[in-house]
Amino acid sequence: MSRSAEVDAGAQPSCSGCGVRSLAIYGGMASPDFQGIARLRRDVRHLKAKRIIHRERETLDTVYTLLKGWAFRFRLLDDGRRQILSFLLPGSSIGMPLHASTRMHFSVQALTDVSLCVFDRAELAGYWASTASGWSSLEACYARLCGAGDERLIDIGRRSARERVASLILDLRRRLAGANERANETLHFPLRRQHIADALGLTPVHVGRVLRQFAVDGVISYDRDALTVLDLKALSDLLR
Amino acid sequence: MSRSAEVDAGAQPSCSGCGVRSLAIYGGMASPDFQGIARLRRDVRHLKAKRIIHRERETLDTVYTLLKGWAFRFRLLDDGRRQILSFLLPGSSIGMPLHASTRMHFSVQALTDVSLCVFDRAELAGYWASTASGWSSLEACYARLCGAGDERLIDIGRRSARERVASLILDLRRRLAGANERANETLHFPLRRQHIADALGLTPVHVGRVLRQFAVDGVISYDRDALTVLDLKALSDLLR
DNA sequence: CGCTATTTTGACAGCCGTCAATGAACGTGG
DNA sequence: CCACGTTCATTGACGGCTGTCAAAATAGCG
Numbered sequence: 108m109s110r111s112a113e114v115d116a117g118a119q120p121s122c123s124g125c126g127v128r129s130l131a132i133y134g135g136m137a138s139p140d141f142q143g144i145a146r147l148r149r150d151v152r153h154l155k156a157k158r159i160i161h162r163e164r165e166t167l168d169t170v171y172t173l174l175k176g177w178a179f180r181f182r183l184l185d186d187g188r189r190q191i192l193s194f195l196l197p198g199s200s201i202g203m204p205l206h207a208s209t210r211m212h213f214s215v216q217a218l219t220d221v222s223l224c225v226f227d228r229a230e231l232a233g234y235w236a237s238t239a240s241g242w243s244s245l246e247a248c249y250a251r252l253c254g255a256g257d258e259r260l261i262d263i264g265r266r267s268a269r270e271r272v273a274s275l276i277l278d279l280r281r282r283l284a285g286a287n288e289r290a291n292e293t294l295h296f297p298l299r300r301q302h303i304a305d306a307l308g309l310t311p312v313h314v315g316r317v318l319r320q321f322a323v324d325g326v327i328s329y330d331r332d333a334l335t336v337l338d339l340k341a342l343s344d345l346l347r
Numbered sequence: 348m349s350r351s352a353e354v355d356a357g358a359q360p361s362c363s364g365c366g367v368r369s370l371a372i373y374g375g376m377a378s379p380d381f382q383g384i385a386r387l388r389r390d391v392r393h394l395k396a397k398r399i400i401h402r403e404r405e406t407l408d409t410v411y412t413l414l415k416g417w418a419f420r421f422r423l424l425d426d427g428r429r430q431i432l433s434f435l436l437p438g439s440s441i442g443m444p445l446h447a448s449t450r451m452h453f454s455v456q457a458l459t460d461v462s463l464c465v466f467d468r469a470e471l472a473g474y475w476a477s478t479a480s481g482w483s484s485l486e487a488c489y490a491r492l493c494g495a496g497d498e499r500l501i502d503i504g505r506r507s508a509r510e511r512v513a514s515l516i517l518d519l520r521r522r523l524a525g526a527n528e529r530a531n532e533t534l535h536f537p538l539r540r541q542h543i544a545d546a547l548g549l550t551p552v553h554v555g556r557v558l559r560q561f562a563v564d565g566v567i568s569y570d571r572d573a574l575t576v577l578d579l580k581a582l583s584d585l586l587r
Numbered sequence: 588c589g590c591t592a593t594t595t596t597g598a599c600a601g602c603c604g605t606c607a608a609t610g611a612a613c614g615t616g617g
Numbered sequence: 618c619c620a621c622g623t624t625c626a627t628t629g630a631c632g633g634c635t636g637t638c639a640a641a642a643t644a645g646c647g
Contacts (some may be wrong), residue, residue: 182501185587190501204490206483212494242476243446249489250444254452256496261422261430263503264548268635299593308504313635315594331593331644347425508603539625550604555626571612571625 122148147234150225160201160215160223167211170202170228176221177297180213181305191306193255194218194298196282200248205232219297263308266346271307272317273345276327280336296334387474390465400441400455400463407451410442410468416461417537420453421545431546433495434458434538436522440488445472459537503548506586511547512557513585516567520576536574 122145151174154160160178161167178195192213195201201215205228235241258278262271283294300311300318307314321327326338336342391414394400400418401407418435432453435441441455445468475481498518502511523534540551540558547554561567566578576582 182497184501184505188505190505192497192500204483204486206486209487209490213497236482242482246444246446246485246489247449249486249493250449253489253492253496256493256500257422257432257453260432260496260500260503261424263500264545265424265428265430301593305504310636311594312596312637315596316635319595541625551626552605552628553603555628556603559627 143234147226147230148224149227152223152225154217154221154223156217156219156221158217160217160221161211163212163214164210167202168228170200170205170226170231172224172226173197173199173201174222174224177218178215178221179218179302179306180215182213189305190308191302193259194279194302194306196279202228203248203252205235205245218302259306268307268309268313268317269320270345271309272303272314272321273342275303275307276334276336277342277346292337292339293333293335295332296329297332383474387466387470388464389467392463392465394457394461394463396457396459396461398457400457400461401451403452403454404450407442408468410440410445410466410471412464412466413437413439413441414462414464417458418455418461419458419542419546420455422453429545430548431542433499434519434542434546436519442468443488443492445475445485458542499546508547508549508553508557509560510585511549512543512554512561513582515543515547516574516576517582517586532577532579533573533575535572536569537572 149169152171156176160171163182173195175197178199178201180192180195181189182192183189195215201223202211235245238244258274262274266274279296280294300314303309303314304311309317318327318329322329324341326336326341328335328337389409392411396416400411403422413435415437418439418441420432420435421429422432423429435455441463442451475485478484498514502514506514519536520534540554543549543554544551549557558567558569562569564581566576566581568575568577
């Protein structure tokens with residue numbers, strides 16, 4: 108292990124042992140070069156819940172990888188309406204495209220306390236271009252992003268409130284199972300009604316009605332920060 | 348000019364004179380290599396309106412660039428509901444990601460009669476990887492795609508029917524102005540009510556109500572295949 | 588233990604969906 | 618150039634899913 112990697116690993120988790128590495132921007136690489144990535148990482152930054160990670164239209168010369176906690180991308184209309192564009196889980200990247208001539212048109216906010224791996228944009232781009240599988244890895248990453256956006260578009264455009272909530276629960280459950288949570292039925296679920304509503308094009312009141320009905324029907328049970336899927340088939344059957 | 352390029356250019360338009368080149372996948376390149384692109388183009392294919400260009404989940408070993416006409420990406424739910432994910436105008440690419448290990452999860456249909464430039468996927472990917480600015484060009488392309496998806500998400504999730512229709516009209520107007528139509532007020536507008544409804548998460552009946560009201564208010568006027576923006580400010584003011 | 592954020596509840600309204608019938612426009616062939 | 622079938626747009630009545638509002642209750646937190 109290189110010296111600089113050791114330095115980073117002193118107080119910080121090492122990249123080679125990182126539990127979210129399979130989901131990060133470099134998740135598509137056949138044999139990730141963890142030493143190279145560890146050398147690139149400038150810092151691990153910790154933020155409290157509700158802190159803004161990036162503000163719409165501002166420049167961002169760093170790239171983050173979400174190491175721990177939840178965040179979300181969103182945009183505000185001037186009358187206060189908020190659309191959450193996507194939820195970010197451990198492994199999600201913040202700050203693409205790497206060759207950013209354009210500023211990002213959305214803001215990013217921490218939903219829980221989060222830990223961020225910090226990279227220099229230009230350095231990361233250079234490193235990425237130098238790797239053999241960087242090209243296809245990057246395209247796979249964008250394909251996932253666009254695909255996720257398309258799914259959400261279908262949810263909001265053509266599904267009822269119950270179907271949307273079911274879709275979101277199943278999506279988060281699948282993503283969390285891939286990250287580090289085991290594929291058991293109870294998940295850490297820090298979303299408030301308002302977050303769910305702003306992601307799905309609903310109101311928090313109506314989200315509450317839907318969740319309550321799911322619980323009454325025995326499909327899920329939930330506590331403030333946890334959600335248990337009791338009847339996976341019932342949820343899945345709502346989506347086609 | 349190479350012999351193969353001459354053969355292609357015989358009956359077909361040349362790439363160097365292509366009116367939509369600034370919008371295509373290679374739009375971000377500083378000095379596009381039109382001879383190289385012309386060599387790569389295998390064919391120009393013409394399809395009638397309503398023909399399926401690509402069917403969901405099928406493999407696609409070619410990449411298309413829309414040369415002429417309109418098309419759209421969409422997905423069907425099993426009960427017949429349709430969500431149009433985006434409209435494709437001249438210059439739009441069909442078949443990304445280039446390094447497709449994953450099959451595309453949406454279908455593509457011609458909306459009008461269309462002409463498609465046909466490329467071999469592997470060949471195009473190889474050529475692209477060999478160019479200096481291919482990397483940033485590709486990222487810029489994906490950034491546009493994701494950004495457009497985010498905009499539509501905001502429309503459907505947090506805007507009223509009138510605002511959604513206004514947003515779509517302005518978006519298409521802007522894109523057409525950039526392509527080849529001059530920035531005058533009357534645009535070629537081949538969309539049916541059903542297309543607009545399926546793109547915006549509405550019903551064709553209600554789209555008709557909104558358009559009618561816009562016309563009554565003197566904001567737009569429209570004919571079957573044409574739409575004129577009479578009061579640009581009124582439309583813009585609906586969106587924040 | 589007081590404050591704040593969040594959830595829940597209930598009543599009511601409205602935007603938009605649904606349905607069906609009518610009519611107009613289009614495209615094609617004779 | 619007209620006839621005819623198909624596609625598409627319009628209209629009106631009605632219904633419901635979801636939004637809005639406000640108040641009360643609950644949970645979280647310093």
